[in-house]
Amino acid sequence: MDKDFEILYKKAKELAHKKRLNAFVKYGHVGAALMTDKGNIYTGVAITCACQIGFCAEHSAISEMLKNNESRIVKIVAANSNTPVPACGRCREMIRMINEENMETEVMVSENEIVKIKDLLPYAWTLDTFDK
Numbered sequence: 001m002d003k004d005f006e007i008l009y010k011k012a013k014e015l016a017h018k019k020r021l022n023a024f025v026k027y028g029h030v031g032a033a034l035m036t037d038k039g040n041i042y043t044g045v046a047i048t049c050a051c052q053i054g055f056c057a058e059h060s061a062i063s064e065m066l067k068n069n070e071s072r073i074v075k076i077v078a079a080n081s082n083t084p085v086p087a088c089g090r091c092r093e094m095i096r097m098i099n100e101e102n103m104e105t106e107v108m109v110s111e112n113e114i115v116k117i118k119d120l121l122p123y124a125w126t127l128d129t130f131d132k
């Protein structure tokens with residue numbers, strides 16, 4: 001496994017410990033870690049509230065990255081406490097929309113497989129097609 005992915009995967013797993021905040025909210029069942037083109041690492045955890053409110057671990061890692069004025073993700077991993085969790089469709093779209101170059105972002109989908117966002121979104125829609 002690539003050394004960067006080894007570090008990101010370890011960080012994502014370390015964050016992935018489900019905790020219950022109160023009767024409405026649990027968090028941390030999935031952790032995420034990403035690396036930017038500047039080599040910085042940002043992390044996040046998933047939050048799930050009652051009534052299907054919440055967001056993925058990737059979202060909170062991306063928010064942390066944007067707070068630091070970065071948007072180019074080179075590598076990203078989401079994981080529960082013992083295995084990678086492939087990014088959901090919403091996260092795939094978010095990753096590529098925040099920076100067009102993120103179509104090249106590498107995503108760990110299993111311990112033995114890394115794929116690019118462009119491979120996970122082979123027919124990504126564009127604003128051109130949306131406006132027609």
Ligand SMILES: [Zn+2]
Binds near residue numbers: 058089
């Ligand atoms: Zn997601």
